[in-house]
Each structure stands twice: as C-alpha cells, then as structure tokens.
Amino acid sequence: MRPSVAKARGAIEFAAVTKRFPGGAIAVDALDLRIRAGSYVCLLGPSGCGKTTTLRLLAGHENPTSGDILLDDHPIVGLPPARRGTAMMFQSYALFPHLSVLDNVAFSLRMRGVGKSERHAKAAEALRLVELDSFAARLPAQLSGGQQQRVALARALVTNPATLLLDEPLSALDPFLRGRVRAELKRFQRELQISFVHVTHSQDEALALADLVVLMRAGRIEQQGTPEELFDRPRTAFVARFMGGHNVFALADGGQIAVRSDRTQIGAAGLPATVVGVEYTGTGFAVALAGTAGEEYSVALTEAALHARPVEPGQSVSLAWDQADIRPLADAAGPS
Numbered sequence: 001m002r003p004s005v006a007k008a009r010g011a012i013e014f015a016a017v018t019k020r021f022p023g024g025a026i027a028v029d030a031l032d033l034r035i036r037a038g039s040y041v042c043l044l045g046p047s048g049c050g051k052t053t054t055l056r057l058l059a060g061h062e063n064p065t066s067g068d069i070l071l072d073d074h075p076i077v078g079l080p081p082a083r084r085g086t087a088m089m090f091q092s093y094a095l096f097p098h099l100s101v102l103d104n105v106a107f108s109l110r111m112r113g114v115g116k117s118e119r120h121a122k123a124a125e126a127l128r129l130v131e132l133d134s135f136a137a138r139l140p141a142q143l144s145g146g147q148q149q150r151v152a153l154a155r156a157l158v159t160n161p162a163t164l165l166l167d168e169p170l171s172a173l174d175p176f177l178r179g180r181v182r183a184e185l186k187r188f189q190r191e192l193q194i195s196f197v198h199v200t201h202s203q204d205e206a207l208a209l210a211d212l213v214v215l216m217r218a219g220r221i222e223q224q225g226t227p228e229e230l231f232d233r234p235r236t237a238f239v240a241r242f243m244g245g246h247n248v249f250a251l252a253d254g255g256q257i258a259v260r261s262d263r264t265q266i267g268a269a270g271l272p273a274t275v276v277g278v279e280y281t282g283t284g285f286a287v288a289l290a291g292t293a294g295e296e297y298s299v300a301l302t303e304a305a306l307h308a309r310p311v312e313p314g315q316s317v318s319l320a321w322d323q324a325d326i327r328p329l330a331d332a333a334g335p336s
C-alpha cells in the first residue's frame, strides 16, 4: 500500500485485442485502447457489448485470441491474475461471513503465502485507508452496507495493485449509498494515483466518475473521451441515444443531427410534433413528444419556461433549435 506515492501507476494499453469465444462469438473485436496512468476509466455500453470481457482480459481471467495488453509498459498476457499488478473489487456480498473484517482483507495475501504478521499489518493499513481500522475485529454482518463495500475495496487494495478493476460495483446499493460510495471511490482513486477501470451500464455513473469514458458497441469502441465530450459532442446517433439527454432528428437530406433536450425549443415554427406527456423532474419538467412518424423526442423545460408557455398532452407544437446547438452525426442509419 502506497497511498502517497508521487508517481501515478496503471498505464494500460490494449493493442488490437480480439477475444473470440468457442462457438464463434466475438466479444471484443480488434480493441485499441490507451489508458493513462492514474486515471479513472469507465467502460460503458449496452448488455453484451464486451465490457466485462475487456475487464476479464485485463484481470487475466480470460486470454485474448490475439493482440497484446500492456500494464505500465509490461506485457501481461499469459501472466496469472495474481502477478499482473491488477486487483478486482468484488461486490460486498462476496465477503466471507465467518471471517473478521481484518481476515477478509488479509485473505488474498494469505493465498499468496504472506506470513501472518505481515498480512495483518498490511490489512490493517488497508483498513486505515478506508477509515475502518476500528472495525477490524467485527464480522461483515455487523457492518452497514457502505462499510461492507469499503471492506471489499480494502480487500482489493491490500495487494497494492497498479490497476483496480471494478465490475458494476455499485449496482447492489440503494441510491443514497450508491452516491456516497461513488464519491469515495473517486477520492480513493485520486489519493492512490492508480488507474481504476470500472464497468457500468449507467451513463450517470460514468459521467460522474470517469476521466475517460469508453462507450462500447458490439466489441468495439463507438466513442471515447471525457464525460463532457461523450455527452455534449456525440459523434453517432448510438452515442447520442445511449448517453441520453438528446434528441436525434432526421434531416431531409438523409443526414441526422443531435440536439440536447435542454436546448430543443418548443416554438411557433419548426418540426411538427405532438405532446404526449409532461413530467415533473424536480429541477424542471420533461416534455415527451411524438414526431409525425412516431419518433420520440423530449424537451427539458425549466419551471419558469413551462409556466410562461404551458403545454399539455395532445397539443400540436413545433420543435426548433439554434444552429450552435446542432451536433452532426456520422451514422445516418443508427439504431432507434
């Protein structure tokens, strides 16, 4: 454990990595990806797009069919999981119920043949890092959900990995706890200066946590970039729809554009649409609309805007946007 190291660790490179499963399924298709040391990466995408396989290739739980994977410039393909410099954070319910918190955290060191006093000292240090040192003697069942999650994190960090791998680590938590653990993960990643590779299907989670968002589709990278780039400058209809908060409009020339829902205006002239619903979102209203061919659109309005120009279901309106808010899209035939 080196919480105060000056140099960031965990630079990752996937070079033309393909994973083909027996039976022919290509889970990861010629993946090229560079991750800077000390960055928080979220692998995002719909079910079956290859996120978990990418993580398992990094962990050493799968081997690529072809291609290379480097961690801090060292090739790691073929190395056993324990010798790669990676660690996987499992869900808190994977803690051993009959072992104390300290022994749970020390477990992977025991598996590596580390002596008792050394592994207890390292486990105690990992527990200090997650601020649970005073809970070392408790059993997991005697902790709150958030504390159990921190034990799971300490258990992964005890081997001093250069890269922490997380597969949907927040999915079992209630929304309140999810927000808190999310903030803690980000804080630990910053303090440790190692890379975190976090698989999620939640756009919100990726936007909140990542330095680099990698949106996958059918084993390939559809778009990668900062959260702002992915959300505000989608390159394809798939990205605009998956990231949400956008309308995709078909143009007369066959092209497509995206316009953010909060920049789409309900005006006097423009694209004809019918209001199908108005929902209160707490910070404003979401107006759901249908185009003339049944296309689904949404406009986010502030409370003041809705009260100034009320709309109601069944009403015919026109949708418009400013030139500056147009994002041209590359794939005219994106999925709906």
Ligand SMILES: Nc1ncnc2c1ncn2[C@@H]1O[C@H](COP(=O)(O)OP(=O)(O)OP(=O)(O)O)[C@@H](O)[C@H]1O
Residues within 6 Å of the ligand: 021, 022, 023, 025, 026, 027, 045, 046, 047, 048, 049, 050, 051, 052, 053, 054, 201
């Ligand atoms: N052991 C396996 N054998 C055969 N096919 C597999 C295996 N593991 C994954 N696949 C296939 O590879 C593709 C990618 O799977 P993967 O689990 O990586 O997707 P994912 O993006 O993590 O999906 P999810 O969000 O549902 O977990 C899928 O089509 C899946 O069916």
